[in-house]
Amino acid sequence: MALLELKDVNVSFSFADGTSFYALRDMNLSVEQGELVALVGPSGCGKTTALNVLAGQVEPVSGQVRLAGEPVKGMLPSVGYISQADTLLPWRTVLDNVALAMELRGMPKKERREIARDLMAKMGLSGFENSYPRELSGGMKKRAAIARVLAVDPAILMMDEPFAPLDALTRQKLQDDILDLWESTGCTILYVTHDLTEAIALGDRVVLMGARPGRVVKEYPIDLPRPRRVMDVKFEPHFAELEKAIWQDLSSEIQRGEGQR
Amino acid sequence: MKRKLSLISPGTWTLVVLALAILAWEAGAAAGAVDVFFFGSPSLVWAEFCEMVEKGSMARHLSATLQEAGLGLLIGGVLGTLAGLGLGIHPRVSRALMPLMTGLNGLPKLALGPLIIIWFGIGLKSKVLIAVLMVFFVFAFNLYSGVNSVERELITAVRLLGGTRQQILRKVIWPASIPWLLASLRTGLGLSISGAIVGEYLGAGRGMGWFISNAGERYDVNQVLCCVAVLVVLVMLLDGVVRLLERKLLHWR
Ligand SMILES: Nc1ncnc2c1ncn2[C@@H]1O[C@H](COP(=O)(O)OP(=O)(O)OP(=O)(O)O)[C@@H](O)[C@H]1O
Ligand SMILES: [Mg+2]
Numbered sequence: 001m002a003l004l005e006l007k008d009v010n011v012s013f014s015f016a017d018g019t020s021f022y023a024l025r026d027m028n029l030s031v032e033q034g035e036l037v038a039l040v041g042p043s044g045c046g047k048t049t050a051l052n053v054l055a056g057q058v059e060p061v062s063g064q065v066r067l068a069g070e071p072v073k074g075m076l077p078s079v080g081y082i083s084q085a086d087t088l089l090p091w092r093t094v095l096d097n098v099a100l101a102m103e104l105r106g107m108p109k110k111e112r113r114e115i116a117r118d119l120m121a122k123m124g125l126s127g128f129e130n131s132y133p134r135e136l137s138g139g140m141k142k143r144a145a146i147a148r149v150l151a152v153d154p155a156i157l158m159m160d161e162p163f164a165p166l167d168a169l170t171r172q173k174l175q176d177d178i179l180d181l182w183e184s185t186g187c188t189i190l191y192v193t194h195d196l197t198e199a200i201a202l203g204d205r206v207v208l209m210g211a212r213p214g215r216v217v218k219e220y221p222i223d224l225p226r227p228r229r230v231m232d233v234k235f236e237p238h239f240a241e242l243e244k245a246i247w248q249d250l251s252s253e254i255q256r257g258e259g260q261r
Numbered sequence: 262m263k264r265k266l267s268l269i270s271p272g273t274w275t276l277v278v279l280a281l282a283i284l285a286w287e288a289g290a291a292a293g294a295v296d297v298f299f300f301g302s303p304s305l306v307w308a309e310f311c312e313m314v315e316k317g318s319m320a321r322h323l324s325a326t327l328q329e330a331g332l333g334l335l336i337g338g339v340l341g342t343l344a345g346l347g348l349g350i351h352p353r354v355s356r357a358l359m360p361l362m363t364g365l366n367g368l369p370k371l372a373l374g375p376l377i378i379i380w381f382g383i384g385l386k387s388k389v390l391i392a393v394l395m396v397f398f399v400f401a402f403n404l405y406s407g408v409n410s411v412e413r414e415l416i417t418a419v420r421l422l423g424g425t426r427q428q429i430l431r432k433v434i435w436p437a438s439i440p441w442l443l444a445s446l447r448t449g450l451g452l453s454i455s456g457a458i459v460g461e462y463l464g465a466g467r468g469m470g471w472f473i474s475n476a477g478e479r480y481d482v483n484q485v486l487c488c489v490a491v492l493v494v495l496v497m498l499l500d501g502v503v504r505l506l507e508r509k510l511l512h513w514r
Contacts, residue, residue: 057417057421075420075421079421083421086414087415087417089419089432089436091436100419101423103432104419104428132513148422
């Protein structure tokens with residue numbers, strides 16, 4: 001049974017002029033326990049919306065979110081969500097940002113700071129405990145945001161284009177970190193990106209979404225060997241074939257979307 | 262040349278310009294170019310200051326004004342902050358009340374002074390009330406904008422981390438509003454003192470405003486200037502204190 005599922009989900013948004021449209025239409029998606037699924041698709045096709053439905057931030061018109069087969073309403077327990085935006089609280093030190101989720105659960109200060117310190121060390125942020133977010137680089141902020149959700153041991157991680165604004169080198173380093181994290185904890189990851197290379201390098205499966213209405217168009221199992229390093233896996237001969245096949249479908253989705261505008 | 266100039270801080274330059282102006286004024290008065298009866302002179306103003314301090318009238322009037330202004334700032338600030346926060350987090354209430362607030366803010370508060378004196382007498386209460394009216398709206402509107410300018414993503418993120426409504430208020434909205442609170446405090450300082458002074462002008466038995474109005478009626482230019490200078494210096498000092506507070510509280514920016 002799938003750990004996490006979207007079942008026939010419809011989401012509609014309305015414009016200011018009263019017209020409305022389906023951001024998601026009969027969207028079906030399932031993620032197995034321990035799987036790393038990469039969700040790709042043209043900009044505006046509803047990737048973020050799909051995550052928001054899963055996280056309970058957007059209510060679907062119809063359809064269900066299921067956790068281990070059981071329908072859930074509202075927020076999923078034990079999900080770490082790393083959004084597209086930078087959401088560290090600027091007035092808190094990095095340490096207190098990483099400790100935030102534990103603080104919200106009422107853990108005593110000393111204990112949560114200790115855990116946060118360990119997590120920061122694990123994410124390569126030692127020495128920045130007392131810095132403020134504005135003093136961090138983009139990559140470090142993302143690391144801190146990841147450390148912040150890891151603090152409460154989420155069974156499922158959802159990431160929305162977490163590394164999109166970063167330079168290629170930093171991005172690759174962080175992608176390897178995600179692979180390490182996933183391999184060492186065995187958590188389930190749903191990873192949104194519009195970078196095909198990233199999707200294939202990380203994922204067990206790449207799910208392609210199409211726009212207007214947003215739905216799943218096709219899925220591609222990625223049978224590249226594990227454990228992976230992004231740098232190495234990119235040069236596997238099979239990698240290029242996969243990338244080409246997905247790229248063709250993706251670009252025809254993009255063209256179709258543009259034709260409709 | 263440029264190097265030398267930058268060795269002297271901007272604050273020092275302010276003092277230099279001020280000192281030169283005072284010097285010119287004094288020289289003009291001594292030479293008879295400035296009519297001392299109408300425009301006073303720095304040395305006479307200073308003499309007035311020394312006399313007021315010696316006789317204790319400075320302390321008496323200043324403390325009265327400061328008490329009124331302080332209470333006005335405190336009450337108006339707390340009420341305004343609560344109103345601003347409340348309106349900010351309850352959009353439906355604010356849609357109903359905001360037009361009313363804007364209308365009330367448009368009232369010429371100084372023109373209400375005489376009514377307030379009639380209703381509340383010439384004692385402490387009426388001055389505090391005028392100061393409260395002056396200060397309240399500054400805090401209310403600022404904090405309202407503060408709450409509305411909190412990034413939605415921050416709120417969503419904290420909610421997704423498990424934050425309750427209460428926690429979001431305490432750990433996101435409130436800290437995000439502190440800069441707006443401090444800005445209101447800086448504006449409110451001057452306004453609360455103006456409010457108290459105006460109240461004293463309209464009817465009082467003591468206070469800087471009352472003293473100035475008396476001195477004005479006697480054409481005692483030096484006395485008026487002395488009191489005005491004291492108030493200006495005082496507001497500048499208090500503003501400096503708030504600035505220090507800002508630097509301490511907002512070092513994360
Ligand atoms: N709150 C909202 N109200 C109205 N329309 C919305 C809302 N949120 C999203 N949309 C619309 O729904 C569609 C899907 O948006 P979504 O953010 O899910 O796309 P996306 O695939 O994440 O895009 P990107 O890759 O650019 O992040 C878009 O057309 C967007 O304009
Ligand atoms: Mg998106």
